[in-house]
């Protein structure tokens with residue numbers, strides 16, 4: 253009888269321990285998951301006049317993790333309107349960081365700049381399942397470290413799942429592999445009643461039409477072994493600007509960047525569909541990000557920022573890397589510097605060729621300045637600012 257009572261109590265004690273342990277782990281896991289939805293603070297710089305939500309242009313995404321901030325930098329002086337897109341692919345952090353750099357430092361003297369740092373915001377809250385990425389990385393500054401999220405190339409599957417065996421792009425009908433159904437840069441122009449990724453693309457397309465954008469510049473990164481890297485890919489409607497901007501960047505800054513025409517048969521990308529479906533001229537820029545290379549070693553925080561990888565170096569020594577690559581890696585200053593200089597050259601050339609669409613920007617460091625002083629030198633300390641300034 254006593255034995256039975258002891259046995260019963262033991263079982264209750266064990267069950268209670270299992271229950272408490274489960275609750276503790278569930279609480280910790282839910283905190284970790286919810287923290288990935290937290291957006292890194294961005295300081296509104298001297299020309300930011302307004303911040304809207306992307307859902308303003310398509311209410312279908314309101315209240316979802318894919319809705320995101322749209323920054324309006326307005327000179328108040330008539331001129332053109334340009335849209336900068338960062339984070340269409342959340343792995344390719346140089347585009348997101350260049351967006352932040354422009355928001356915090358740009359003084360717009362003519363026309364308007366509209367900037368979306370996290371274009372596929374839900375992708376910043378997830379990770380590629382097979383790659384063991386770190387969820388955040390840090391940029392060293394004069395006042396400490398500033399944190400940013402590293403995400404996935406594709407929309408968070410929590411919002412769009414399962415993937416089909418094959419993805420038929422709307423409206424072209426082009427067939428791609430199934431997971432590309434969550435690739436925002438295969439979903440343009442999008443549709444209001446489509447899958448989640450198509451709805452985010454639709455919201456951006458509507459913004460471009462409603463805000464009467466003259467120019468869209470979409471900032472990406474690619475594997476250093478990929479042939480289309482350190483390049484501007486231009487829709488036919490912006491070839492004159494891209495060609496001149498690349499030449500000027502090489503001549504004035506000694507930074508070589510190639511120019512390629514957007515292939516007509518490659519559907520769903522900004523440089524194809526935004527040019528075909530809206531009034532805007534479109535250019536996409538690519539820098540190299542070794543974290544995207546399949547031969548690389550561990551995907552560490554340092555690799556995101558330094559681009560230094562011993563295995564990629566071995567590949568480079570065997571002539572398998574398409575850009576100059578040595579033990580110095582491809583640091584974030586090189587990558588953000590290329591996007592910053594490219595963007596500023598594009599704006600100057602557009603202003604010269606199309607004076608009615610002129611946009612004048614100053615105060616943003618270019619390639620040489622970033623390489624000399626480091627990116628962190630130009631980023632603000634969010635804790636120095638009030639909540640309204642963030």
Ligand SMILES: [Zn+2]
Nearest residue numbers: 341344472473
């Ligand atoms: Zn990309």
